Amino acid sequence: MTATTTQHPLPASAPPSAAPVVDRRARKAARRRQLTACGVLMTPFFALLVTVFLIPVGTAVYLSFYSDDQPGLGFGPERTVFVGLRGYGAVLTDPTFLAGLGTVALYCLIYIPLMVVGALALALLLDSGVVKLRAWAQLGLFLPHAVPGIIAALIWLYLYTPGISPVIDLFARADITIDFLSVHTVVPSIVNIALWSNLGYNMVVFYAALQAVPREVIEASVVDGAGPVRTALQVKTPLVRASIVMVAIFTLIWALQLFTEPMLLSQSSPVINSRFSPSMYIYDAAFTRNNYSLAAAASVVLLLCTIALSYGVTRWTSRADAQEVR
């Protein structure tokens, strides 16, 4: 990603001049003008970065070490006391938080492989050149991405609700009773919502990467006698590895934040409690129980998990790359 830093020559690439002093001065002035422009172009974004990213992250870390006796900051004299790691201790020994982490871990284990393999398989099929009406198929697959997450959850909630759902009716006609929102099915049901929403989007990402694979490489493998399946799996797939890693990391980051779908489903299902996932735990701790230090500690734990896992995926894939080269 960052190997793209081409060095740009300065504009006044000094020609051998009779007046080197004047030239140097002009160059300095040009450089100053450039730095000013650079500052002007970057300032709005970095102002946002500081106010809605750096300070909040710092505040979350700070809050996690302090406890506030009076709930509701800004009222009366604040009595914040340093409690060190007690907040973290409370979070990490809270069975509801650990259960939430477990739920999200299970969710990730089902969702991420299904998503990456499914989207890649569809992209390879579409890239194989035998699919009819390819552009329409792509548009159809992509459509759910334009459906907001909360509405996707609403649609599927209704499709999971007995009495409204034609899906349950269909199963009932075959004498199968199915409860999509029971203890054992609720995580797969949420996986299905996320998969429906994002499969097409990631398929398009993979498809775009496959389009960039040089056609000569594919022709060479066909000449070597590789069939379409082998070409897809052993030639094309390794060449889009960078996209696979990117999709996996973004899917992981989103999956760890799991909030919208269970929040909506919890309105109709007693199986989902208010601390179902770590994000819901944070929301519950901060805005229902007004326990800011607990919420902040849980936030920092979630943040650390995200960073550690993303870093792990990156390291793991780059090591796999290195082994491949060897």
Next chain:
Amino acid sequence: MSATGSTLLRPRLLGRTTVNAVVLISVLYTLLPALWLVLAASKDRDALFGSDLLSLSDFSFAQNLRDLFAMDGGQYGRWYLNSLLYAVLGAGVGALVSVACGYAFDKYRFRHKEKLFGLVLAAVMVPQTVLALPLYLMASQAGLVNTFWAVFIPVLFNPFGVYLGRIFSQGYVPDEVLEAARIDGAGELTAYVRVALRMLGPGLVTVFLFQLTAIWNNFFLPMVMLSDQDLYPVSLGLYQWNSSATVSPEYYPVVIMGSLLAVLPLVLAFILLQRFWRGGLTAGAVK
């Protein structure tokens, strides 16, 4: 000869059929729930709970539409306008800010540039839910909780847009063109606005569209920041109504109709702007 030809062709034909069948099933999987939303939106409450979705006997699309905009004193129209304001204005300003920054990362040299860019990329990773409580506390100290700004300012921040902006700038704005503008005596910012920004057009549209989707989808932040229903975006409003529907079922048809209308702007934007975002995804995917 034709016999050997057909035996050779048969597995390939079989493969072709299988491939098309798999793609067809996948497309049905993505389209049918959307189709259900359209059909369900045209049903009255009794027909919704009766199973026969395809019968046209109790068609009440217009009635549902009227009910939707009449419910709770026309709240839905208000939410819709709020969403449009948050999303269109926010994505417009946000895209300009991010792309300008990405362009500066590409075209200028300064110390610690890559470290700073690393910070931008790190910001992509941080979950929104982690930032929500501190943002809420900051907004409450600034007296901005439960105002337009509490939702509007945080959504402007789009680090991924900076990443895309840098890639687009590399791809679309050749250094020679800037060089020529400088020799013509144009200032740095003039060159950006008059020359580079025009070339960055497709990239700008892509970043805009991604951010539009993100803001339109935004649910967590408004939920934390807003208590005044008049400021709600559609997503939060429908969430609210859906929770009422568990008690008073007359909300069901309006929630479904409201969901259908809330999907339309993004579907339209994606279809109309296909050319741009497909290019944008390529840029993001091929490092």
